[in-house]
Amino acid sequence: MITVGIDSGSATTKGVLVSNGKIVAHTILPTGFDFILAAKKAYIEVLDAAGFDKEDVDHVYSTGYGRKNLTFADKAISEITTHAAGVYDLYPDVKGIIDIGGQDSKVISISKGKVIDFSMNDKCAAGTGKFLEYTSRALEVPIEDLGNLALGSKNPASITSMCTVFAESEVISLRARGFNKEDIAAGLVESIARRVAVMSRQLGLQENVAFVGGVAKNTGIRAGLEKELKISLYIPPEPQITGALGAALYGSG
Amino acid sequence: MQYFKSLEHIKNSYNGRICQIADYKRSGKKLVGTFCLFVPDEIIFASGANRVILCGGRNDTVAIAEQYLPRNICPLVKSSFGSIINDGCSGVRSCSHFGMVDMIIAENTCDSKKKMYEILNDYVPTHVIDLPQRPDGSTAFNYFLQELDKFKNAMEMLTGNVVTDELLAKEIRSSNEIRELFHRIYEFRKEDPPPISGTDVLKVLQKQYFLSSEEIKKILYMLINEIEMVKQDERGKPGKPRIMITGCPMSGGNTKVPDMIESRGGVIVAEESCTGTRSFWDLVDESKEPMVALAERYIKIPCSCMSPNLRRIDNILELARDFKVDGVVYYTLQFCHGYNIEKHKVQQALRKAGIPMLFVETDYSSADVEQIGIRVDAFMEMLS
Ligand code: SF4
Ligand code: SF4
Numbered sequence: 001m002i003t004v005g006i007d008s009g010s011a012t013t014k015g016v017l018v019s020n021g022k023i024v025a026h027t028i029l030p031t032g033f034d035f036i037l038a039a040k041k042a043y044i045e046v047l048d049a050a051g052f053d054k055e056d057v058d059h060v061y062s063t064g065y066g067r068k069n070l071t072f073a074d075k076a077i078s079e080i081t082t083h084a085a086g087v088y089d090l091y092p093d094v095k096g097i098i099d100i101g102g103q104d105s106k107v108i109s110i111s112k113g114k115v116i117d118f119s120m121n122d123k124c125a126a127g128t129g130k131f132l133e134y135t136s137r138a139l140e141v142p143i144e145d146l147g148n149l150a151l152g153s154k155n156p157a158s159i160t161s162m163c164t165v166f167a168e169s170e171v172i173s174l175r176a177r178g179f180n181k182e183d184i185a186a187g188l189v190e191s192i193a194r195r196v197a198v199m200s201r202q203l204g205l206q207e208n209v210a211f212v213g214g215v216a217k218n219t220g221i222r223a224g225l226e227k228e229l230k231i232s233l234y235i236p237p238e239p240q241i242t243g244a245l246g247a248a249l250y251g252s253g
Numbered sequence: 254m255q256y257f258k259s260l261e262h263i264k265n266s267y268n269g270r271i272c273q274i275a276d277y278k279r280s281g282k283k284l285v286g287t288f289c290l291f292v293p294d295e296i297i298f299a300s301g302a303n304r305v306i307l308c309g310g311r312n313d314t315v316a317i318a319e320q321y322l323p324r325n326i327c328p329l330v331k332s333s334f335g336s337i338i339n340d341g342c343s344g345v346r347s348c349s350h351f352g353m354v355d356m357i358i359a360e361n362t363c364d365s366k367k368k369m370y371e372i373l374n375d376y377v378p379t380h381v382i383d384l385p386q387r388p389d390g391s392t393a394f395n396y397f398l399q400e401l402d403k404f405k406n407a408m409e410m411l412t413g414n415v416v417t418d419e420l421l422a423k424e425i426r427s428s429n430e431i432r433e434l435f436h437r438i439y440e441f442r443k444e445d446p447p448p449i450s451g452t453d454v455l456k457v458l459q460k461q462y463f464l465s466s467e468e469i470k471k472i473l474y475m476l477i478n479e480i481e482m483v484k485q486d487e488r489g490k491p492g493k494p495r496i497m498i499t500g501c502p503m504s505g506g507n508t509k510v511p512d513m514i515e516s517r518g519g520v521i522v523a524e525e526s527c528t529g530t531r532s533f534w535d536l537v538d539e540s541k542e543p544m545v546a547l548a549e550r551y552i553k554i555p556c557s558c559m560s561p562n563l564r565r566i567d568n569i570l571e572l573a574r575d576f577k578v579d580g581v582v583y584y585t586l587q588f589c590h591g592y593n594i595e596k597h598k599v600q601q602a603l604r605k606a607g608i609p610m611l612f613v614e615t616d617y618s619s620a621d622v623e624q625i626g627i628r629v630d631a632f633m634e635m636l637s
Contacts, residue, residue, distance in 0.1 A: 065623065080631035104624075115635040117609065120628060 003059045004046060005082065005247030006073060008039045008066030011102030011129070012214065014241045015042035017050045017057075018248040021089075025049035026241045035066040043072065059251035063243050074251070080108055080118050082246030087210045088113030089249055090242070091234050096205035097242075098196055098225070098233070100215035102129040107199040119199050127195035129215050131164045135188050138171040139181060146185050147220020153186035162195060189224035197228040210234040212242045255483050259475035260453055263460050266472075270464055274353055277303055283412050286354035286377075287462070288333065289362055290527045290554050291384060293401065293547045295428050295537070297358070298466070299420040300408035305350045306462035307357065309333035310506030312617035321372060326365040327589045328617045329504055334369055338376055350463070356411055358404065360384055362558040363591055380407045388552055388559045398548040405544070421543035427466055432533035434473035439530075441480050442522045443576055446491045448483040449476075451498075451521020452511045458528045459505040493520045494636035495577055499569055499599065500584035500592050502527040510584055510613055513626055518633040523576045525569050526584070531555065534568070557591030565595070566602045573608055579636045581610045582629075609635065 007014040009031060016026045027045040031038045039062070047054065062073035063082040070076070079099075087097050088110065097108040105127045109117040121127050136143045150156075157179045161167040167188070174184050200209070209231060215221055216239035226232055236242055274284055285297055286307040297304045309332030318335035336351040357379040359370040373379050382400050385393035405416050438457070441448050457476065461469050496519045498511065503526065511521055523530065531554055538546040555565035573581065581603055585592045596612060603610045611632040613625055 065627070078627050078630035078634055080627070081634040115631065118628075118631060118635075119612075120624075 001058050001252045002052060002056050003061065003248045003251030004043060004057055005244040005249070005251060006039050006042055006060065006062045006064075006070060007079065007082070007241070007244035007247060008035050008062060008064035008070060009079075009101060009243075010065050012240065013038040013042045013064075013066075014244040015046035016241050016244040016248045017046045017052065018245070018252060019050075021249070021252060023245060026238065026244070028238075028240055031066075036069060039066060039070050040072070061247040061251040063247040077247055077250055079243045080106060080120075081115055082243045082250065083212060084108055084110045084115045084246065085113055085249050086242035086244070086246030087212060087234075087236070089245060090236050091208070091210055094208050094210050094234065096200065096203065096209040098200060098205075098209060098211050099213040100127070100129060100192075100196065100211075100221075101213045102133075104128055105196055105199070105213075107196070107203050107205065109203045109205060117203050119203055121195075121199065127162070127192055127199070129213075131167065131192055132188065132215065132218075132221075134164050134168050135159075135171050136185075138168045139175075139184055139188075141181060141185065144218065147189060147218040147222070147224075149182055150186040150189040150220040151223060153182040155183050156186035156190055157183045159184075159187040159191040162191070167191065185220075186224075189221055190228070192221065193224040193228040196225060200229060205229075207231055208234070210236065210242075212236060212239040214240050216240075255448065255450075255479075255487055257449070257453060257476060257479050259472050259479055260456060262472055262475070263456055263464075266460065266464055266468065270468070271350060271353075273465065274303065274305070274350060278353065278355075283355045284353055285408075285411070286337075286351075286357045287359075288357075288366065289360045290532055291360045291362065291551055291556070292358050292382060292404075293551055294462075294466075295421055295424040295543075295547060296401065296405050296408055296416060298424040298427070299416045300405075300412045301414045302408060302412050303465065304358075304462070305354065306505075307333050307337065307351060307354070308502065308504035309336045310459075310504035310617065311336065312619075314339055315617060322369065325588050326369075327363075327501075327586045329502065329586055329589075330365045330369050332504070332617060334373065337373065356380060356407075358382065358407075362556060363589070365588070380404065384558070385552070386558065386560055388555075388562070388564065394548060394552060397552050398544065401544060401548055401551075418543050421547070422539070425537045425539055425543060425546065427470075429536045429539065431461065431466060431470060431473065432536050434470065434477065435533040437477055438473065438480070439523065439576075445495070445577070446488045446493065447520060447522055448480050448488055450489075450515055451496070451524070452508055452515050455503065455508060455511055455521075455524065455528060458524070458532065459503065461532065463505065489520065493518060494579045494633050495520060495522045497521070497523045497525060497569075497573055497576060497578040497581050498529065498584050499525040499581055500596075501586045501589050503584070504528070507617060509617075509619070509622070510582065510615065510625065510629075513622070513629050514582060514633075517626065517629050518637070519580075519629075522578060523572050525565070525572055527554075527556070530568065530572065557589075557595045562595060566599060569599060570602060570606055573603075573606065578608065580632060581608055582632070583610055583612045585612075585614045587614055587616045 314335030
């Protein structure tokens with residue numbers, strides 16, 4: 001059985017092709033303005049990478065914020081359910097998931113791959129990739145470097161604003177007060193880690209927690225989160241594709 | 254789902270009711286406006302006055318209110334206030350009944366309403382019923398009884414009629430009859446699949462404080478007849494996740510979250526709210542002295558402005574059991590501190606009982622429909 005999962009996210013679109021329960025190929029591309037086009041592209045790319053044709057595919061399942069508008073998909077499933085299934089496939093003993101995406105962050109509590117509770121922040125940019133994007137811009141460092149920069153700090157600055165707009169001006173005033181970049185970066189990492197940690201404590205996550213989503217690639221953030229939660233996190237080799245993987249797995253039943 | 258003719262009736266009842274009120278006022282009778290379930294209808298009707306609910310569910314009058322009120326208070330308060338003071342110059346049309354009331358019967362419940370009433374009094378005469386904050390004990394009860402007496406006097410002053418025990422007893426019977434009819438509707442909802450959707454029931458619950466008692470009774474009888482005729486194969490699929498809503502009221506015009514729940518695979522079988530069970534669950538004891546019986550019934554309404562509000566948690570657990578609820582959607586309006594804070598206790602109780610809960614905090618705009626949609630989708634997938 002060959003199935004494809006498409007995760008139509010707000011920042012990136014992901015595709016995974018699964019054959020008999022095993023990942024054969026995956027792709028990640030920026031969503032851009034036209035998310036339907038991006039999803040179609042992801043579908044074609046993942047087929048090409050796996051060397052299959054559309055005719056070979058039994059089912060296409062979609063997930064992510066554009067999930068309901070992909071006419072070529074057989075079924076749409078929410079990304080909370082698909083992340084749980086995808087991560088469970090990689091780590092059968094997983095009990096919790098932290099997902100920090102471009103526009104939202106979610107924490108999911110799971111048991112045997114099934115969601116038992118979840119909490120989501122998508123109303124404001126606090127605790128999301130957007131927070132890092134804006135504040136690292138104010139710091140004038142590329143977002144990829146923010147985490148590593150933070151690791152070099154000896155005396156993290158304290159960033160008190162959860163709100164992205166205010167945190168941005170806080171960064172500027174910290175710079176004006178002579179804080180170095182490392183310390184401000186560490187303050188930002190701490191701030192996002194604190195925010196996400198509150199959500200995971202609300203759900204009672206304690207151990208066997210996976211960290212997924214684009215931000216999970218950032219080693220500094222990962223370290224900050226581990227410090228805040230006092231646990232070590234599972235990080236999938238490709239943390240961005242667990243939603244698409246879960247969708248593909250649901251497609252194979 | 255089933256199509257009910259009686260509900261079509263409700264949809265078209267607005268204009269008829271406005272004409273009815275206008276006639277009513279022309280004949281010299283009085284109309285009062287209320288905001289809250291703590292105000293006993295029976296006393297209003299016994300004085301010969303009529304009543305309409307003033308709780309606003311529309312988003313467009315919020316902006317009018319924000320010229321006077323802070324932005325960070327609940328949309329229900331803002332929408333209501335905006336509708337009442339709207340003079341039409343703003344270009345926003347609010348429903349005409351808001352401008353027709355002779356007096357407002359308010360109540361000291363949450364802070365936002367309490368302080369809003371002070372301003373409202375500059376526009377429309379407003380009588381405020383003060384509520385004890387502890388629902389139990391004789392001090393609270395006696396105080397509430399006194400407050401109801403003052404309210405009765407205010408109604409007598411307004412209408413020039415005397416509110417006798419006989420008149421009260423008659424109105425208590427009539428209101429109890431409505432409550433019994435709602436109980437019958439809720440009984441149907443215990444079935445799987447229920448013969449009527451939650452959004453349909455909500456429409457009746459929302460309209461009960463706008464229409465006259467006679468009208469609402471007529472609609473309820475018609476609806477019950479229609480529900481009894483629904484055949485098994487005309488219902489939706491069995492086995493859908495059975496949802497109970499609990500939390501803030503959903504005023505007329507606001508069906509955002511229930512619509513989402515039922516269009517995304519769930520079926521709402523009960524709502525523990527003021528547009529739900531709290532409006533009809535307890536009856537007034539007809540064997541007792543009317544004012545005492547009224548005070549006893551009304552002080553028990555488990556609103557989050559009461560402290561502690563343990564009765565609400567008991568009710569939620571009991572309803573969840575009786576209606577075989579698979580999951581609870583805890584619904585709050587933004588900046589409604591009472592219900593938002595009480596969430597914690599309810600969540601704990603539900604966890605202990607093994608019932609999943611989804612928390613949805615929202616306002617009257619449609620900006621968050623997609624964001625709530627994904628939570629609702631995930632919740633339904635989780636319960637399936
Ligand atoms: S929620 Fe409380 S304040 Fe609001 S209508 Fe109900 S009883 Fe009154
Ligand atoms: S919803 Fe909450 S804040 Fe708004 S009027 Fe009712 S009790 Fe007050």
